[in-house]
Amino acid sequence: MVNTEVDNPHTKALRGALERFWGYSDFRPLQREAMTAVMEGRDSVVVLPTGGGKSLCFQAPAVAMGGMALVVSPLIALMKDQVDTLRNCGVPAAYLNSTLSTDERRQVLDSVKSGKLKLLYVAPERLLLDGTLTMLANSNLSLAAIDEAHCISSWGHDFRPEYRGLARLKEVFPDIGVHAYTATATEAVREDIAKQLGLREPEMLVGSFDRPNLTYRVLAASGKLGQIAEVAKRHHGESGIVYCISRKEVEKTAAALEQLGIKAAPYHAGLGDEQRRRTQENFLNDRVEVIVATVAFGMGIDKPDVRFVVHAGMPKSLEAYQQEAGRAGRDGLPAECLLLFSRGDAATWKRIIESPTEEASPEAVAAALRALDGVSSYAGGVVCRHRALVEHFGQSLEGDDCGACDVCLSELDLVDDPLILAQKIISCVARLEQRYGADYTCKVLAGSSEEKITSRGHDRLSTYGLLKDCRTADIRGWIEQLVAQGHLVKAGEYGVLHITPKGLQLLKGEGNPQLLKAASNGASSSATGGSRRDLESWEGVDRGLFEELRKLRGNIAAEASVPAYVVFGDATLRDMARLRPSSLEAFGHTHGVGQQKLRQYGDAFLGAIRSYCEENGVAMDIETGQPSIRRAAPRAAGPNASSLAAFPLFREGASIEQAAKKLGRARSTTVGYLSDYLKHETVTDPSPWVDRPVVMMIESAIEEVGLGGLRPIHERLGGEVDYDAIKIVATCVANRERT
Incomplete structure (x- = not known):
């Protein structure tokens, strides 16, 4: 794989295309590698999260190469979205689908024949028509x-049989690279994609x-409606999506939000084509703030400035959740994702999955039920949400505190004595000889008098009725939390607890x-919706100017009949309101302003910036001394609120275990x-937290191998000292060297 600019002859051309057409000065993670594979004609499978810049991985090379790129897309709305955006950046692009009139279709075909297009978007069904393949075979495809x-992939969460015919691409066009892009694919799905497409030694790039x-x-x-309304009001004037399971709930929720003064509209497969098209257009153009849709229906929304996604209905898999929640914050700015979890939703999905259909094999049904269990474990877990999601996809998350989930922000209400409660539940699993699932174990703990329990003599177990004063739903939730934390595991087809x-x-x-405390009636989120990343993203931005620029953008977009973000995204407007350029040259250095947009919109936006700054006495041409656009970093520097809350305990000499118990946090989080405390307070003595003999061993190893990293120290100690102790001592030694 080519990784460096020196070794990569294509980097200069790609960087030039990014800057000229999109106004970007550099690549995002994995983009350069993915683009290089395209430029060199090697097949590839690229997995990047929603908002990770997948589209640019083929769009920028298409501009930098000769010929025309073929793009296969399953959704008409998504095609139009991307083509509108490309054209507005000055890139010749078009699509072929059923929405075109005869004249429009003829114009597109003429553009293909004349070689004027750089990208052509086609649905898989239309592509596989003989006439389309013949036409493309006679064009210069890049x-x-x-x-x-x-x-x-039939292993994927959104399998479409018509996609299977795409294997013909390699047969009809053996001399061009074929590249597959997705946001959600496990290793098995990635391998299946390559196999089904007949790719030749594809580059596997997974971000x-x-x-x-x-x-x-x-x-x-x-009280779902109140919970949804709370989030929507927190993001007043911003775009959001609410997912529901049923069409009836979609209609009910949208109507209720409108009555509360929130601009909302329903969207599901039962509505007419024209109504769906109009609703989506209103949402893209900010005439509708909140769109309410069924989780089973893909909307094809490519809107980058969605600031919140609420799942009022449980998603059917973590793959689906990753993709649906991932529609928030595609512009890299902070956004909020809330999952309202209910056991009733799980039961609804189970009935849908187990309903007999011709297409569903027993294996597929079993896989769908396992996926549903994965969502239940995620929702019922008390571990970092970011960590749980990335580990589901076989990756790991660095650091102990993501700073961006209810767990790490200490928003959860935990039981006072979780160990005793966990022992009661696990003891019951043991008394049942690890032969039953969560539902049955739950009933025994609750003291159920069902015949199947009494006939087996399980009403005479010492653990029978141990939690009879608790609701069954709460007991089941605690079991799921113990599963998510690795104290129990579900085995086999029937999810037997071990x-x-x-x-x-x-x-x-x-x-x-x-373990979480039982939810009270009328439970509501204690969250404010903000996070330190949200504050950082607004740093230096004049909010009044930002709102003025939003109005201007809306007016320009309305006149051109395009979505507002096609003109400029929120990230670009914030950068304008941060830098406040006074000349076209300075405006051209704003993030997301390419040459076409500079020519098209520069004067209008510069005029608005100058007027605002003059009227309000605001300085212009601000030098930040750093890259102008601030995207969220994996971890924020310095201690966060959760860390600071632990500092008094450590000052008093509390051990890690004592602090963890007091705070109700895991040991790893407390470490x-x-x-953070050791670094912030410049502590030089590790002995309150590490036994003195162990401190001496670690310090001796540090003297021999230095402070270049923890692994050399660990290896020097023969792997017998844990990394937590090494990290604590190494931090104190480093503090001594600084003082």
Whole structure:
């Protein structure tokens, strides 16, 4: 793989295309590698999260190469969105689909024949028509890009049979590279995509599945409408999406939000084509703030400035959740994702999945039920949401505190004595000889008198009725939380509960589980919706000027009949309101302003900036001394609020275990807080947290190998000292060297 600009002869051309047409000065993670594979004609499978810049991975090379790129896209709305955006950047692009009139279709075909187009978007069904393939075979194709490529895999969450015919691309066009792009694909799905498309030794490029700019929260569903309205009001004037399971709930929710003064509209497959088209157009053009849709219906929304996504209905898989929630914050700015969780939703999905259909094999049904369990474990878990999602896709998350989920922001209400409660549940699993699932175990703990329990004598177990004063739903939730934290595991087709070694430790009184308090009626989020990343994204931005620029953008977009973000995205407007350029030259250096947009909109936006600054006495041509656009970083520097709350405990000499218990946090998280405390307070003595003999061993190893990294120290100690102790001592040693 080519990684450096020196070794990559295509980097200069790609960077020039990015700057000229899109106004970007550099590549985002993995884009250069993906673009290089395209430029060199090598097949590839590229997995980047929603908002990670997948489209540019084929659009920029298409501009930099000769000929025309073929783009296969499953959604008409998505095609129009991308073509409108490309044309507004000065890139010749078009699409072929059923919305075109005969004259419009003829114009597109003439443009293909004359070689005027750089990108042509086609649906898979139309592409596979003999006439389309013949026409393309006679054109100068540079590459073939397949968007939403997970649709080709039966292992994927959104399989579409018509995608299977795309294997013909390699037969008809053997001399061009074929490239598959998706936001959600496990390793099995990636391999299946390559196999189904007949790719030749494809470059497998997988970016991080983490979306650090998104703040994830899970809340027990209780008075859903009020919970949804709370989020929508928090984001007044901004775009949001609410997902529901049924069409009836979509209609009901949209109508209720409108009565509350929120500009909302329904969107589902039962509505007429014209109504859906009009609703989507109003949403894209900011005439509708909140769109309410069924989770089963793909909207094809490519809107970058969605500031919140609420799942009022449970998604059917974590893959679906990653994609649906991922429609928030595609511009890299902070956004909020709330999942309202209900066991009733799980039961609804289970009925849908188990309903007999001709297409569904027993294996597919079993896989769908396992995927549903994955969502339940995520929702019921008390571990970092970002970590849970990336680990589902086989990746890991650095650091102990993401700073952007309800767990790491300490918004969850935890039970006071989780160890005793966990021991009762795990003891019941043991008394049942690890032969039953969560529902049955739950009933035994609740003291159910059902015949199947009494006939087996389980009403005589010592654990029978141990939690009879608790609601069954709460007990089931605690079981799921213990599963998510690795104390229990579900095995086999029927999800039989087994105790893990970690769970056995709890029975011995060792460990620190975290369990949520039972939800009270009318439960509501204590969250304010903000995070430190949200504050950082607004740093230096004149909000009054930003609002003026938004109005101007809306007027220009309305006149041109294009979505507002096609003119400029929110990230670009914030940059304008931060830098406040006074000349066209300075305006051209604003993030997201390419040559075409500079010519087209420069004078209008410069005029608005000058007028505002003169009227309000605001300085112009601000030098930030750093890259102008601030995208969310994986971790924020310095201690956060959760860490600061732990500082008094460490000052008093509390051990890691004592602090963890007091704070109701996991040991690993508490170690992170201690690390922040040691650095912030410049502590030089590690002995309150690491035994003195161990301190001496670590310090001796540091003297020999230095402070270049923890691994050399760990290896020097023969792997016998844990990394937490090494990290604590190394931090104190480094502090000594600085003082």
